[in-house]
Amino acid sequence: MSQDHIPGPVRRTYGADDLSQAASFAGGFINFGDWRGVRTTDPTTEDRVRSQENLYRRVLRAFPGPAESLRLGEVGCGRGLGAALALCEFRFAAVTGVDIHPDQIERARAVNAKALATFPDRLGYTLGSADDLPFADGSMDGLYSVEAAQHFRELTGFAHEAARVLRPGGRLVVTTFFSAVGPDVAERLSILLGSFANGLDVPHPLEGFTADLGAAGFAEVTTESIGADVWPGLDRYLEGTVPPGHWTRNFLPSWRDGLLDYYLVTATRR
Template sequence: MSNISNSTPADLNSRVRARAVGQAPSLGDVTDVYDGFGRIYGAAWGPNLHYGYWDDDADRASIETATDRLTDMMIEGLRGQAGQRVLDVGCGIGHPALRLVQKSGVDVIGITVSRLQVAQANELAAGAGLADKATFQFADAMDMPFPDGSFDSAWAFESMWHMPDRAQVLSEISRVMRPGGRLAIADLIERGPVSPQGRKVLDHVCTNYAVKSLGTIEEYRGALLAHGFVDLDIRDVTANCNRTLALMADAVETRRDELSALVGEERAQSLLDFMRLSAVTPEQGYVFLTATRA
């Protein structure tokens, strides 16, 4: 098997123990997740390494259709127009951003703390003939290298849960956005009240996926208002999205040998078990929200 990450399982476990005693995830932690076993997840799941959206329990849409559907919700939330400049906070390998460019004609700058993702995203943009419309760079979302008012809109697609201080990221997004700009966020959240079993699942998520804590809808509402956002539309779409976890567990199971070689058999089994458990844990939720920069 090729070297999926520069970090060994022992390195990863050391960082896990540090997070377990309350430290915020570092840039290296997040990078390890996505350059490590996140790559196995991506190979099993497909280029849209994010949740899908199903209308109801009877909806039999494929994973590809469901993940594209959630991307399209984000695109519609931005209301982007040709020539506008959009910031993608935590861009991954850039697949949703390219769909945004193709559907809206906007220009996108994506940022991530994974240099591997930067290279992959720029390569993907070039391969799609969109290198002039979508560029990706290494940057910390909590300290962005952009002047005030640089962007017409922004989105954060399943990246905010990794941020040590979500309020600081929203402050930075507000700073680099022009007044009247649109913000769209899709994120994992905590839903209360939290039972002991629910806390076990949430703690597993934080320990294994470079997360300090999961935010709540009320925390998001307060932080958005505090940092200059208005016209909030916040939707709990947990029931529409949590099917993702069981389906992803099934997909990752097909690459079980690779996952075990990277993190060890015991942790591989734990990751798979908790993915399936999370799918039926009401305390782990999903939010889709939009807002306007005042």
């Protein structure tokens, strides 16, 4: 896949800039974390890594049935640490991480070389995008995406592509932050948060995504607000990590003001 197909902000952030090296994303998972049960009083780097692992665990526990029978794909796998965790800790039948950025796939294969060598037929990383997944029709038991959908330019194509590759009864699990609905929400987010201002993050309303899922062929769509488990803990970590006044400290007040929230979304392919 040519990098010309990658949106500019995504290409820079996950290419030469390598967001995983930012102090706020200790450990390389590149998510804001699920801080339930994690120390938030003067949190350490180890606490930050644990929060990011826990967000993956929260997503992966949403798949029903014996894990050993499920073939999963991760959409927006980044450095691939979550896919390796899914395989090694949950023992799914197979996990394939998909990312639009070739640099991330290269990093995933390097970082997880030992797991790839140990499970050559069960773990893999490959190029693909949310609206062009490298899987055959009805070939997957489950798909998941951890804090990547906010980068997708639109979610309608993702919903239809997920429906295409999942078998009937297959499950989609997505966690990320969604914007509120309102005439000035996008503008306010772009003022408060640099990732919205530069186009890296897109203000997707949750209601639009759930409607897309229903139209694409999904049923039993559920949404769970988990912002209380994400934003306060993240902000406590950022307090000792980023310079005073850094725009990332505005995620917490944006959540408190109702401009965005973090959700866990599940849906079943009809």
